[in-house]
Amino acid sequence: MSGPRYERSKRQDQHLIGFECQACGWVSFPEEKRTCKRCGDAPAEMEEVQLAERGEIQTFVVQQYLPDDIETPQPVAIVDLPQEGEGEPARAYGLLTETDLEEIDVGTEVVARFRELFSDGERPINSFKFSVPREEKA
Amino acid sequence: MVVIDGHGGYVPLYRVDRSEVAAQHGGRGRGESAVPARDENHVTMACEAADNALARADVAGADLGAVVTASVSDPFAEHGIAAHVAYRLGATGDVRTTDLRGSRRAATDALASAREFVVANDAPALVVGVDVLPADPDSDDVAEAGAGAGAVVLRPEADEPAADLTGFGQATTGFVEHHRRHGEAAETGDAKFEGRHGVGEAAPAATERALDGAAPVKAVAAAPSGRLAGAALGGVDAEQVSTREQVGDAGAAAALLDLAHLLETADAGDTAVVVAYGAGGAGAVALQTADGVGTTDARSVATYLDAKEETTYAKHLEYREPVEYEGVKTP
Ligand SMILES: [Zn+2]
Numbered sequence: 001m002s003g004p005r006y007e008r009s010k011r012q013d014q015h016l017i018g019f020e021c022q023a024c025g026w027v028s029f030p031e032e033k034r035t036c037k038r039c040g041d042a043p044a045e046m047e048e049v050q051l052a053e054r055g056e057i058q059t060f061v062v063q064q065y066l067p068d069d070i071e072t073p074q075p076v077a078i079v080d081l082p083q084e085g086e087g088e089p090a091r092a093y094g095l096l097t098e099t100d101l102e103e104i105d106v107g108t109e110v111v112a113r114f115r116e117l118f119s120d121g122e123r124p125i126n127s128f129k130f131s132v133p134r135e136e137k138a
Numbered sequence: 139m140v141v142i143d144g145h146g147g148y149v150p151l152y153r154v155d156r157s158e159v160a161a162q163h164g165g166r167g168r169g170e171s172a173v174p175a176r177d178e179n180h181v182t183m184a185c186e187a188a189d190n191a192l193a194r195a196d197v198a199g200a201d202l203g204a205v206v207t208a209s210v211s212d213p214f215a216e217h218g219i220a221a222h223v224a225y226r227l228g229a230t231g232d233v234r235t236t237d238l239r240g241s242r243r244a245a246t247d248a249l250a251s252a253r254e255f256v257v258a259n260d261a262p263a264l265v266v267g268v269d270v271l272p273a274d275p276d277s278d279d280v281a282e283a284g285a286g287a288g289a290v291v292l293r294p295e296a297d298e299p300a301a302d303l304t305g306f307g308q309a310t311t312g313f314v315e316h317h318r319r320h321g322e323a324a325e326t327g328d329a330k331f332e333g334r335h336g337v338g339e340a341a342p343a344a345t346e347r348a349l350d351g352a353a354p355v356k357a358v359a360a361a362p363s364g365r366l367a368g369a370a371l372g373g374v375d376a377e378q379v380s381t382r383e384q385v386g387d388a389g390a391a392a393a394l395l396d397l398a399h400l401l402e403t404a405d406a407g408d409t410a411v412v413v414a415y416g417a418g419g420a421g422a423v424a425l426q427t428a429d430g431v432g433t434t435d436a437r438s439v440a441t442y443l444d445a446k447e448e449t450t451y452a453k454h455l456e457y458r459e460p461v462e463y464e465g466v467k468t469p
Pocket residue numbers: 021022023024025026036037038039040041044
């Protein structure tokens with residue numbers, strides 16, 4: 001399919017759909033890879049799987065220098081999102097939102113939050129970020 | 139009969155203390171107003187409330203037949219909210235979407251429209267109110283500009299509904315005092331005049347039609363000011379459930395956010411009424427709460443009200459402006 005990237009990946013960007021390699025079980029997210037990054041199967045047979053909206057931070061980096069409109073420090077995390085069913089979790093890269101650095105560590109549980117990721121001209125493009133659950137701030 | 143089978147609200151994390159706004163802007167201030175984060179917009183906030191309502195309903199997003207949204211602050215003339223909420227929830231294809239706007243009556247109009255859809259099609263419908271009121275530093279109501287969302291799922295019947303919808307009423311008077319152009323501060327006009335000839339003529343008539351003689355014990359109201367919201371409920375002797383002290387003016391969404399809060403905190407068997415007053419008249423919806431009231435999950439309106447971070451007047455103004463970056467690189 002042609003057209004802008006956010007239209008092509010709209011479904012997985014808004015629904016947390018991953019793609020599971022039928023040869024080895026590795027889960028690709030958000031793109032469906034033609035070649036499995038783990039077992040190298042090509043063209044890989046990928047099956048869609050639904051990912052959970054709650055996962056664990058595996059590691060994170062903190063970005064300090066970003067365009068003016070983005071608040072810093074901006075943590076970016078690698079989050080393992082389990083599948084709704086059986087199978088391996090997907091490894092997702094995500095920005096953290098409404099989360100202070102003191103609140104996160106490796107192993108912290110975070111939830112997927114549907115947020116404005118960027119704008120295409122005036123049009124907001126929404127997809128997933130992560131945050132500590134709101135109830136933990138109550 | 140049409141029932142509410144799920145209810146949920148959403149309030150942004152950040153709050154500005156209205157007394158801080160008053161200190162810099164002039165005037166007096168009491169309470170707080172919710173400030174959306176930089177990366178929140180009407181669609182994302184509506185989705186948060188809708189997720190919470192659907193989680194408590196015995197229906198999946200993909201099974202919805204209609205999504206009706208109400209907003210008086212959608213910044214887009216063409217773009218819409220309802221279809222994007224529907225898409226995110228998995229309700230695509232043969233799904234009716236309706237964006238109601240132009241008056242705070244949109245909240246009760248959305249409930250009425252969704253109810254008619256449910257009756258005609260025997261399919262569930264989602265109603266979401268979402269607003270981010272503009273904060274104009276030249277305006278007197280800058281401190282009160284709030285943000286929030288509320289949602290309910292309507293169905294023909296349910297095993298454990300939160301409420302039965304028992305009556306609808308409206309009063310179209312054509313009266314307009316408070317009004318606002320896109321991107322400009324509201325013209326609030328003469329509050330006394332509006333009280334007498336605006337809300338005073340429309341709200342009691344709509345409420346009476348909806349209640350049809352029933353006596354409510356709880357009520358929520360959406361109106362351009364707290365004073366007008368109180369006046370909208372002038373004809374009923376009921377406890378007003380309102381988040382306005384903590385959230386500020388949440389526009390048409392206030393009716394649905396406060397309704398979610400009411401359903402989370404009410405006992406079963408209570409008569410309640412939702413009144414929305416705005417440009418052109420008023421609408422009212424009567425309901426009878428049932429065993430599905432309350433909440434067992436963590437995402438209650440009360441939690442959203444408790445979980446907050448103070449922010450500044452500058453951010454109260456700045457966070458409402460659209461973001462201007464085209465992509466963030468992830469490693
Ligand atoms: Zn593989």
